[in-house]
Amino acid sequence: MKRSENTMKLYLPSLSVNESLARSAVAAFVAQLNPTIEEISDIKCAVSEAVTNSIVHGYKFATGIIYICVKYYRDRTVVIEIKDKGCGIEDVSLAMTPLFTTDTSGERSGMGFAVMSTFMDKLDVYSKRGNGVRILMTKKLA
Template sequence: MKKKNCINSMRVSLPSFSVNESAARAIVSAFVAQLNPTFDELSDIKCAVSEAVTNSTVHGYRNVIGQITIGVRLFDDRSVRIEVKDKGRGIEDVEVAMQPLFTTDPDGERSGMGFTLIENFMDTLAVKSKPGRGTRVVMKKKLSALPVTR
């Protein structure tokens, strides 16, 4: 199998202000745009980034402001790897947290659908977390082939 090569990468760190959820989406989609994704692919990626960053904002840094690091790597086989990392409170049981409708939100306004949406929008999702240390979400998606131009 041909080894894929990373052709471009970026890393950005943002404080966990909720206003930065849209900034994170905009930055990642602007960077991924150089691979010419379809409108739907870009919408899927935006939503996945939004979910991961919101998890860090709402759960990782509940009642405090901390840094959220977002790394994006683009590969020559048109795949995208996005990493969202925080040094927040972490998740006790990742498997349970990833179940649809699971939420720890006290005011009941979170749907608990974040990880479920990421799983639907991306090809792979891996979540690593240590209570008290933080959470790292890695998601990958392979973009469709570009239409052949004559």
């Protein structure tokens, strides 16, 4: 892909207070492109789901670092990468099935990946068990 116009990298410990920080920071960065209210709200939802997953699933047993990298390009494509080095996902396509969850507390709906792929144009999930999760999401703004 062509060279990005602007980049932001953010490394945060997987504390639940950092979910809203990550969401707001990405929104503030993307605001440079004058997105619509709907576009910004879609991006915030997707980031929120991805970061929450790293906090509650990836780093379930110990705090770790969440790596966030956001770029945008001249054609108004926004690329968001969210990565953790947590427990990873054994079967990515199963995990991405709507309503699938490994949560037993009843707090999770299993709709996180569905939200990410609905609100973004493209979603790719890479993982190996024990090797963390890397999510790449793309959205082209109007």
